[in-house]
Amino acid sequence: MTNRSPFSQNVQSMHGSSTLKAAQAATDLREKGFDVIDLTVGEPDFDTPQFIKDYAWEGLQKGVTKYTPASGLKGFKEAISDYYAAEFDASFTPSEVAAACGGKQALFNAVATIVDPGDEVLIPKPYWVTFPEIVNFCGAKNVYIETEETDFVLTADQVRASITDKTKLLIINSPNNPTGRVVPGDEMRKIIDVCIEKGVYVLTDECYLLFVYPPADIFAAASLPAEYLEYVCVAGSFSKTYAMTGWRIGYTITNKAWTKQMIKLQSHSATHPTSFVQYACARALENRERSMKAVDEMLSEYKKRRDWLIPALKEIDGLKVSMPEGAFYAFIDVRSFLGERYATSADFSNKLLTESHVVTTDGEGFGADGFLRLSYATSIENLQSAVDKLVSFINGS
Numbered sequence: 243m244t245n246r247s248p249f250s251q252n253v254q255s256m257h258g259s260s261t262l263k264a265a266q267a268a269t270d271l272r273e274k275g276f277d278v279i280d281l282t283v284g285e286p287d288f289d290t291p292q293f294i295k296d297y298a299w300e301g302l303q304k305g306v307t308k309y310t311p312a313s314g315l316k317g318f319k320e321a322i323s324d325y326y327a328a329e330f331d332a333s334f335t336p337s338e339v340a341a342a343c344g345g346k347q348a349l350f351n352a353v354a355t356i357v358d359p360g361d362e363v364l365i366p367k368p369y370w371v372t373f374p375e376i377v378n379f380c381g382a383k384n385v386y387i388e389t390e391e392t393d394f395v396l397t398a399d400q401v402r403a404s405i406t407d408k409t410k411l412l413i414i415n416s417p418n419n420p421t422g423r424v425v426p427g428d429e430m431r432k433i434i435d436v437c438i439e440k441g442v443y444v445l446t447d448e449c450y451l452l453f454v455y456p457p458a459d460i461f462a463a464a465s466l467p468a469e470y471l472e473y474v475c476v477a478g479s480f481s482k483t484y485a486m487t488g489w490r491i492g493y494t495i496t497n498k499a500w501t502k503q504m505i506k507l508q509s510h511s512a513t514h515p516t517s518f519v520q521y522a523c524a525r526a527l528e529n530r531e532r533s534m535k536a537v538d539e540m541l542s543e544y545k546k547r548r549d550w551l552i553p554a555l556k557e558i559d560g561l562k563v564s565m566p567e568g569a570f571y572a573f574i575d576v577r578s579f580l581g582e583r584y585a586t587s588a589d590f591s592n593k594l595l596t597e598s599h600v601v602t603t604d605g606e607g608f609g610a611d612g613f614l615r616l617s618y619a620t621s622i623e624n625l626q627s628a629v630d631k632l633v634s635f636i637n638g639s
Contacts, residue, residue, distance in 0.1 A: 256375045257607075268601040279628045280601045281616040284419065286485040286570075288543075291536040294484065294526045301521030310517050312509040313501070314341025314493070321524035322478075322493055328530060330465035338471060340501050341520055343512045345449040345479030345492040350376050352445050352475045352494055353411065355503040357382040361410035366396045368573065368608035370419045370447070382410070386609060393564055394421040394573070398432035405440045412437050415447040416461070417454060420608045420615040421573040422548075422566020424454055427461035434463065438473045449479035449492070450569040452537050455545050458567035464495045471497045480523055482569075483537050491515045491523055544570045547618040547625060554629045555616075558636065570619045573605070577612040579636065587612050598631040 247254065268280040301307075306315075313319065319336035326332035342348035349372065357363060359381030365373050366387045374384045387404050389396050401412060414433065416425040425433070430446075437444050446463045454460045464476050475496035481487040492515075494504055508514070526533045548565075551572055555563045562575035576590050584590040588604040591614055595601050605613030618625055 252379050252381070255378045257371075265601075267595060271595070271599060271601070276599050278599045278601060279620075279624050279631070281618075281620065281624075281628055282601050282603045283617050283619050284571075285487040285619060286482060286540060287619045287621070288485045288540050290485050290489070291526075291533075293529070293532055293536075294486070294522050297525040298518050298522035300525070301518035304521075306518045306521045308517060310341075310514045310520060312340075312514050313505045314339070314514060315517065315520045315524065317524045318493075318520040321527040322495070325527040325530060326462065326464050326495070330460075330462040332462065332464040333468055334464055334471060334495055337498055338495055338501055340494045340504050340508070341515050342477075342492045342494060342504075342508065343515045344490040345447065345477050345481060346372060347490075347508075347512060348477040348479070348492040348494045349373075349413075349445065349447060351504040351507055352477060352496070352500075353377060353382075353413070354380050355500065355507055356443055356445075356475075357410050360408070362406060362408040364401065364404050364409060364412040364442075366400075366414065368394065368418075368420055368605065368610040368613070369413075370415055371607045373413050373415075373447075374609075377413075383408075385409070390610075394418065394423045395429075396425055396433065397429060398436045401433050402436045402440075405436075405442060409440070409442050411443045411445060413445045413447065415449075417450040417566075417568025419450070419569055420571050420603070420605070420610075420613075421564065422569045422571045423564065424458045424567035425461070427459050430461050430463070431466065434466065434470060434474060438470070442473070444474045445477060446474065447477050449477070449482050451478065452483040453541055453544065453570065454568040455541070455548065455566075471495070475500060483540075484523075484526065484533070485540065486523075489516075489519050489522075491519050544618065547620075547622055548572075550622060551616075551618050551625050551629070554626075558629075558633060560636070570617060572616045572618060573610075574614050574616060575612060576614055580612065587614055590614070594632070594635055598635045600628050600631050600635075 265282045271278045319339040323336045353376045361382040362385045363377045377384050479492040560578040591602050591604040603615040
């Protein structure tokens with residue numbers, strides 16, 4: 243007999259998603275009969291627009307129910323290429339697009355096909371919980387870039403200072419989850435320029451691409467000159483901006499060689515996203531005016547919530563929070579409350595859950611102990627009640 247574990251070291255080195263654990267905690271309390279305010283949810287509280295549902299039904303009626311190429315339907319890839327050309331003046335071709343089962347698989351495909359064990363991958367802190375776990379699985383090394391001194395906005399200087407001769411990839415997410423901060427377009431280009439100069443690849447997670455509040459600018463990396471795609475891979479998703487989280491549909495945009503490797507990998511895993519979902523997304527992108535109207539309506543509501551929530555949080559003595567320019571998260575600094583009453587932000591979050599029934603996501607999973615992520619993908623009424631409960635909790639009443 244041996245004491246050797248039967249399970250893969252690659253998987254054992256990974257941690258479960260802290261965001262999903264927090265959401266499960268909310269579900270568990272509800273099942274026990276408690277009235278819970280859930281601020282963990284990383285998905286829109288809006289339903290998928292009806293016209294997109296109708297397109298999916300149209301696809302079903304037309305018999306779009308069979309296997310598609312591993313890279314995705316021709317119409318899906320053409321629709322993405324045409325959409326980016328119209329919205330962002332991008333000039334890539336459909337052969338540089340690959341469909342994926344959500345943005346998460348797009349990210350996994352990109353990392354798994356570009357890094358080897360021993361490579362270093364740069365990840366700015368705070369980060370989305372899945373980034374380092376993908377890197378761990380691939381046997382590469384996470385190298386974190388601290389961004390608190392720049393108020394959680396990554397700079398080209400920070401990237402340059404972090405690159406070594408082992409650096410293979412930078413993963414960047416703007417608008418950012420968990421902070422909601424947006425890297426300005428001119429700084430993003432400088433960051434990418436630094437990476438290309440040093441021979442470092444860039445994976446940019448743009449799942450919140452369209453959820454940017456004016457006057458901040460939307461920056462789509464695919465809009466850079468075509469030669470940038472030799473080093474840049476865009477991971478896109480319909481989940482957030484089109485309220486399609488459960489549909490599991492995303493894509494990558496990069497050079498043909500990298501795309502070919504991702505298609506090869508996917509051909510042995512998920513094969514391709516659901517056929518009629520690809521059809522629905524293609525039709526939605528073709529109907530650009532209607533799609534953008536739906537996105538703008540959601541964005542307008544998120545802005546109202548943000549504009550109420552952030553000032554309300556700033557009025558709480560001892561709590562700090564920056565104004566998010568995108569996505570739908572507030573990342574609050576609770577370090578001033580840690581000490582005798584709360585040992586860590588996880589302790590703070592757990593007691594807020596058990597005593598006040600407000601569910602938040604601890605910052606430790608994002609690489610930022612001492613912070614909590616609050617999602618405002620919920621109603622104003624829920625946010626108001628949550629803030630009232632948070633104030634009472636802090637005051638011990």
